[in-house]
Amino acid sequence: MSITATRQSVAIKPGQWSFTRWTTVGQLEAVEVHHPSFKARLFLQGAHLTQFAPRDEANWLWVSEDAIFKPGQAIRGGIPICWPWFGVPGRNPPEVRRRILTGASHGFARTALWKLEDVRETSVEVEISLSLHANQDFADAWNGSALCLATYTFTADSLQIALTTTNLGDSPLALTQALHTYLPTSDIRHTHIEGLEGSVFIDTLENWSDFTQHGPVLFNGQTDRIYESGQPLAVITPATERSLQSVGSDSTVVWNPGPTKAAQLSDFPDAGWQRMLCVETANALSDYRVLNEGQSHTIGVMIGRL
Numbered sequence: 577m578s579i580t581a582t583r584q585s586v587a588i589k590p591g592q593w594s595f596t597r598w599t600t601v602g603q604l605e606a607v608e609v610h611h612p613s614f615k616a617r618l619f620l621q622g623a624h625l626t627q628f629a630p631r632d633e634a635n636w637l638w639v640s641e642d643a644i645f646k647p648g649q650a651i652r653g654g655i656p657i658c659w660p661w662f663g664v665p666g667r668n669p670p671e672v673r674r675r676i677l678t679g680a681s682h683g684f685a686r687t688a689l690w691k692l693e694d695v696r697e698t699s700v701e702v703e704i705s706l707s708l709h710a711n712q713d714f715a716d717a718w719n720g721s722a723l724c725l726a727t728y729t730f731t732a733d734s735l736q737i738a739l740t741t742t743n744l745g746d747s748p749l750a751l752t753q754a755l756h757t758y759l760p761t762s763d764i765r766h767t768h769i770e771g772l773e774g775s776v777f778i779d780t781l782e783n784w785s786d787f788t789q790h791g792p793v794l795f796n797g798q799t800d801r802i803y804e805s806g807q808p809l810a811v812i813t814p815a816t817e818r819s820l821q822s823v824g825s826d827s828t829v830v831w832n833p834g835p836t837k838a839a840q841l842s843d844f845p846d847a848g849w850q851r852m853l854c855v856e857t858a859n860a861l862s863d864y865r866v867l868n869e870g871q872s873h874t875i876g877v878m879i880g881r882l
């Protein structure tokens with residue numbers, strides 16, 4: 577995968593968009609892309625993508641039928657951006673934890689309002705960038721200063737996200753993060769992931785102990801693991817075969833709540849666990865990143881067909 581910095585396409589202003597338009601869903605603003613070859617829906621809150629669908633195809637992302645589109649509430653499904661920490665604060669490395677001033681999981685970026693920076697359209701792709709300036713506005717949650725830029729690139733065959741963090745503070749910044757991708761399946765029991773064979777994983781449901789993956793990842797009830805791997809993956813469901821290729825990531829989270837946890841989750845139907853899985857491109861646990869003053873790091877994933 578190459579996440580390129582320069583593109584042929586030209587940035588265009590709202591009045592000149594051909595394929596992109598504003599919309600409101602519930603109480604949230606989003607941009608929708610209606611390109612001849614694909615559709616997408618991207619919310620300003622969280623820079624949260626909830627839809628990507630090539631022409632005549634279903635959404636490549638799972639979104640809960642109980643999802644709530646309201647300021648300050650994380651959308652259940654799509655691709656939440658977990659930033660500048662992943663998971664519960666207490667399970668983060670000390671360098672990350674010491675900047676966190678709240679008990680909230682997965683950071684504040686997923687419920688923050690991002691700014692639309694750029695829309696670029698061509699006959700074959702649409703690229704949309706949003707930014708979040710994490711400054712004093714988040715001083716009750718986090719002690720740091722950073723700029724986060726999320727760039728989505730859509731084509732007829734793939735969806736790509738690149739998330740670049742730049743440390744604007746005057747001391748090293750440690751962070752964990754994840755592109756928390758929810759994928760649909762018609763049956764979790766007949767779904768598996770290839771590409772993690774031989775990887776070490778931390779099983780959060782087994783007292784955070786280490787194990788080694790043998791064979792493909794299968795789902796037998798609740799699953800919540802952090803793999804020490806950023807290798808290319810194949811996600812095979814009864815109806816779809818997706819490839820996931822990451823950059824800037826050496827950890828992958830695999831999650832399915834199973835029936836008991838599903839019943840406790842917010843905005844999640846009781847039977848929803850049978851029809852989704854999360855495969856999260858991450859910098860988690862020992863794969864946390866440290867940025868010196870002015871330094872940047874990009875984490876990204878490209879989701880395509882196998």
Ligand SMILES: O=P(O)(O)OC[C@H]1O[C@H](O)[C@H](O)[C@@H](O)[C@@H]1O
Binds near residue numbers: 650829830
């Ligand atoms: O309910 P949320 O805060 O969105 O978190 C949903 C899930 O995210 C990740 O996949 C974690 O590994 C899980 O432990 C967590 O339950």
